[in-house]
Structures are given as structure tokens and as C-alpha cells.
Amino acid sequence: MTILKARTIYLGSLIGDLQRDNTATFHFLEGELDSDPGPGIAGFYDPPYYSYYRFPRTFSATDDDETDILAAYEQLDEAIALHGPFDGVLGFSHGGTLAAGHLIHHAKMSPGQAPPFRSAIFVNSLPPFRMHPGQRPVIEQGLEGWIRIPVVNIAGAMDELFEFSLALYRICDKSCSSFVVHGKGHDVPTDKKNVAIMAGAIRKLSVKILGVW
Numbered sequence: 001m002t003i004l005k006a007r008t009i010y011l012g013s014l015i016g017d018l019q020r021d022n023t024a025t026f027h028f029l030e031g032e033l034d035s036d037p038g039p040g041i042a043g044f045y046d047p048p049y050y051s052y053y054r055f056p057r058t059f060s061a062t063d064d065d066e067t068d069i070l071a072a073y074e075q076l077d078e079a080i081a082l083h084g085p086f087d088g089v090l091g092f093s094h095g096g097t098l099a100a101g102h103l104i105h106h107a108k109m110s111p112g113q114a115p116p117f118r119s120a121i122f123v124n125s126l127p128p129f130r131m132h133p134g135q136r137p138v139i140e141q142g143l144e145g146w147i148r149i150p151v152v153n154i155a156g157a158m159d160e161l162f163e164f165s166l167a168l169y170r171i172c173d174k175s176c177s178s179f180v181v182h183g184k185g186h187d188v189p190t191d192k193k194n195v196a197i198m199a200g201a202i203r204k205l206s207v208k209i210l211g212v213w
Helices: 012-020 063-083 094-109 162-170 193-209
Strands: 001-007 025-029 033-034 047-049 088-092 119-122 152-158 178-183
Touching: 012 025, 012 193, 025 063, 063 094, 063 162, 088 094, 119 178, 119 193, 152 162, 152 193, 162 178
Parallel strands: 001 025, 001 088, 088 119, 119 152, 152 178
Antiparallel strands: 033 047
16 A cells, blocks of 8 residues: 655654555655644644645635645645555645645546545544634535545544544545544554554555455
């Protein structure tokens, strides 16, 4: 299973577990735009912070704001063209929001075409949203029904943004998606118990999309 991974620095233990038995190989893609911390990041991770587009998006969107996010989707498309195809995409927090938004954008703009990925893994991620500085995210409208591939949604039981991880799961295709909870907050656990929970769900996804073990 070959995965394009967005937001790479937080997932080392999980990646190591999946690579140990060749469940997955990874191609890494990082954001390059200097950014404020997104929701749930400040206090968990030290600066500097980098994003794929200006993040979080506010309600005072401009043409430049839209150009930013389209450029981020183009960055994903270029990675697929140069290094793909990929069996899946994996993103943590902002990386998962980017991946979900890209899947939705592709489905809306290219009806009838195959999705850019065969599956997705969202870790502590939110659906596409906007927010005023210092306030809670507000999920964008019109997201339901566009993510039609198998998805593993992973959330933290102690994450103050848990409800948004659940909201992302709810816009995915329930017939082929799962919702998995680890015992930590808005971070990626490194302890064996929680890594096993996350890796186990991803291994089941691999079996589903590849039909092999």
C-alpha cells in the first residue's frame, strides 16, 4: 500500500509500525507557507508552523485566499503525477483537512473521473472550515456525499476538537469508512497501545483496498 502523507513530522511512531511489516510505504509532502498555528496545535507543538495554504481560513476570504488553497490542491496533483499513483493519502490535523478538501474539490470539479486516491486516513483532522481568530471552527456547507472512498478517521478521546473529527467521519461514505479513537489529545500517540489501535485500523483498510494480506 503506497501512501501520500501530508503533515509528516508528527506521525513517526505510526509510520514506523506500518513500515515494519511492509503494510505501507510513504511519499512525504510538507507545507511550505509560514503560518499561525491551526486549532489544537498551539501548546502541543513548538513554532515555527507551516501550512499548505493560509490556515486557518477566515470568513473574510479574498481572491488570494482562494488562490492559496487551489495552489495547495495543485501541489497534491503534482505529487500524484510525479510520484503516484497512490493507494491512499494520510494527513494529520491541517494535512487531513487539506486531503479531505482536495477529494471534495476533485469530485465536484471532475465528475465521473476516478478519485485521486483509493483511500484516505485522517488523523485528528477537521472537515474544511473557516473561523474567526480565537473562536471555534465553523464547518463549511455542502461537503456531504463527495468523499466516496474507504476512509479511516482517527480521533483523540481527549482532543478538544473531537467533535470535528467526528464531523469529518460523518461526511464520508459510512458503508466503507471507520471511526477509531486513540486515548490522547490533539496529537499522535507514540505508546504501543495507541499505535496498535491506529495501525490495526489502517491494516484493515489495506486489506480492503488491496485484497491481500
